Amino acid sequence: MKPEDVLQIIADNRGTAICIPTMTTSPAWRTIAPDDLSVGCVGFMGGASTLGLGLALGAPSRRVIVFDGDGSLCMQLGSLPTIAGVAPRNFTHLLFRNNVYHTSGAQGTPGGEGLDWVMMAKGAGYRMTFAVRTLDEFKQRLPAILNGDGPVFAELHTGLSEKTPMTDRGGRAFHEQVETLRNRLQA
């Protein structure tokens, strides 16, 4: 699966969901969905999942979808039990798995292909966990991703994205995105 194709499907179906891209999903997402219900996390690697957790707890009537990376989640692995412990029903954790730190030069992630992320999320206590390997499978799982009883964890086996935050540095400053989303949620 190309990550850009997955993101396009989410953008077409997300409704009012808040989306939190990080690292390699950030450049594509701001092109596909240049809106005010997203906040891209770059500069504090691994932080997207708990930023999403806070949003999910504070805005329980909205779905919150985190676009995490496997390298990023390795950096904040403790977020799995933290999220599962609170268990927000409106929280979806998408793991874009490519087994490398793409942004920094595609160095292999610890554990590489041997890691079973679904088992880790399930063991942490996520309510729904599954892996997705094709776009057709992804489309079939879309109702669970968008409306399933969270926390939902989906491990998406993807190839490398076309752009990374290093090859495409554009986009609005993080603080501007934060302010815009906060204002939007207050409206």
Place this chain on the structure above:
Amino acid sequence: MPLPESVPAPLIIDTFKDVFRAERAGHRRQDPLGWIISVPDTHQKTVLAALDKERDIRVLTCSTEDEANGVAAGLWMTSEPVIVMIQHAGLYASINTLRGIAMDGRVPIFYMIGLLSRERDKDLHESKHSMVRYAEPLLDVFGVPHARLEVPDDVKYIPQYYRLSRERRGPTAVLVGLATS
């Protein structure tokens, strides 16, 4: 300067409630009154234990202080009142996230930071423990306004620095001198 004293947990929790009530005023959502995002801290354990019995305040325990920053930021973006309780070692461990979220993201995060091993008869800068000695200099390097909670009257700094974090849109901290009682 008076010798530091242990500050009672009920006094701190009542102060938290006042802070949260002030921020909740006029908001649609009133439940919970506010959020405490914590990574357990030996120094503030009496406060954490007492918070377990509080129905109005919701406590969320994180695995790391990095996570606590993220959760606090997400809650603030939804206008929820939130305080982060950590220990000094956690401040050191999470300083990049404080920089990335609270400073670069201009997210107001108010921290209560326990100074485990702070000696009663020494100023922080003279402590033999590096974790105690470097806490204020580290906050100064990052330009984080901070105050000390050394005697019961110092609880006034909690609302003061909480408000300051909102006004300046960034991090502020109160350092808990002796273990709370």
